[in-house]
Amino acid sequence: MIPTRQTENGKREVILSAHDITVAFGNNVVLDNLDLDVYRGEILGFVGGSGTGKSVLMRSILRLIPRQHGTIRILGEDYDQVDEAKRIELDMRLGVLFQHGALFSALTVRENIQVPMREYLDLPRSLMDELAELKVAMVGLAPDAVDKYPSELSGGMIKRAALARALALDPDLVFLDEPTSGLDPIGAAEFDDLIAQLRDTLGLTVYMVTHDLDSLFSVCDRVAVLGQKRVLVEGTIEDMLEFDDPWVQSYFKGKRARMIPDRDSEQAAKTHYVSGTRFPSGQKSETI
Ligand SMILES: Nc1ncnc2c1ncn2[C@@H]1O[C@H](COP(=O)(O)OP(=O)(O)OP(=O)(O)O)[C@@H](O)[C@H]1O
Numbered sequence: 001m002i003p004t005r006q007t008e009n010g011k012r013e014v015i016l017s018a019h020d021i022t023v024a025f026g027n028n029v030v031l032d033n034l035d036l037d038v039y040r041g042e043i044l045g046f047v048g049g050s051g052t053g054k055s056v057l058m059r060s061i062l063r064l065i066p067r068q069h070g071t072i073r074i075l076g077e078d079y080d081q082v083d084e085a086k087r088i089e090l091d092m093r094l095g096v097l098f099q100h101g102a103l104f105s106a107l108t109v110r111e112n113i114q115v116p117m118r119e120y121l122d123l124p125r126s127l128m129d130e131l132a133e134l135k136v137a138m139v140g141l142a143p144d145a146v147d148k149y150p151s152e153l154s155g156g157m158i159k160r161a162a163l164a165r166a167l168a169l170d171p172d173l174v175f176l177d178e179p180t181s182g183l184d185p186i187g188a189a190e191f192d193d194l195i196a197q198l199r200d201t202l203g204l205t206v207y208m209v210t211h212d213l214d215s216l217f218s219v220c221d222r223v224a225v226l227g228q229k230r231v232l233v234e235g236t237i238e239d240m241l242e243f244d245d246p247w248v249q250s251y252f253k254g255k256r257a258r259m260i261p262d263r264d265s266e267q268a269a270k271t272h273y274v275s276g277t278r279f280p281s282g283q284k285s286e287t288i
Pocket of ligand 1: 025028030048049050051052053054055056057
């Protein structure tokens with residue numbers, strides 16, 4: 001089931017729309033007239049070969065790098081056409097988790113989470129403290145993690161703390177750049193579960209750049225594949241498996257791929273997996 005909010009005419013609400021996006025660095029055209037829609041309440045997995053431009057697209061959407069052409073609409077508003085006040089309002093609707101967490105090492109978890117609050121809001125310190133503690137609980141960290149420095153945290157805890165910071169302003173849409181990279185299989189599966197839980201409880205929309213097949217199979221409602229400088233195909237995992245393209249076929253059906261668990265039935269719990277991949281949390285390793 002894809003939990004999406006419907007607009008009044010019954011259509012799924014597009015929360016982010018990238019249209020006709022072209023990004024080039026000198027003569028190196030990385031994205032060429034790319035189109036992509038993200039729907040409210042979904043987890044979209046964004047995949048593609050190394051160097052195809054996944055990070056470039058994410059950074060372009062976030063206006064961290066310029067584009068030559070194209071329109072970005074967030075919550076129906078054209079990012080380039082709105083006034084400064086509206087742009088700030090839209091920025092507050094977005095949260096970002098960069099690839100290695102990117103926490104400020106000189107700040108505690110509490111202070112890291114409060115960075116966006118200080119930037120965008122004018123709140124009393126006691127309220128910011130309460131909010132930081134709430135976010136820490138929300139991402140499944142122990143209460144005492146709030147006053148630790150990043151150097152005192154494990155890799156998985158850093159990802160959670162960075163997610164807590166991305167959630168600091170209660171965004172509608174979060175961008176996650178390879179959130180499970182560097183985590184062990186159990187930590188990665190737990191992180192996937194957390195993302196799915198936040199989608200279900202907060203109605204969060206998630207744009208996730210990933211190489212992690214397990215995340216794609218277990219939590220993504222939809223997948224988009226970047227190739228040939230554009231979105232080559234988008235749809236369900238089943239759509240990917242049927243799509244006639246050598247890269248897509250080898251990615252989703254290759255040695256590292258596995259059977260699709262039936263996510264809507266109890267059979268999922270019994271699904272056997274190809275050796276070498278990780279398992280949804282709560283399942284024991286079982287190989288065929
Ligand atoms: N700031 C930049 N200046 C010049 N070229 C860049 C810049 N950022 C990215 N590129 C180029 O854009 C292309 C796409 O890079 P990008 O980092 O988006 O790939 P990716 O799909 O995220 O790869 P990976 O999966 O390996 O992280 C590469 O050829 C890269 O060298």
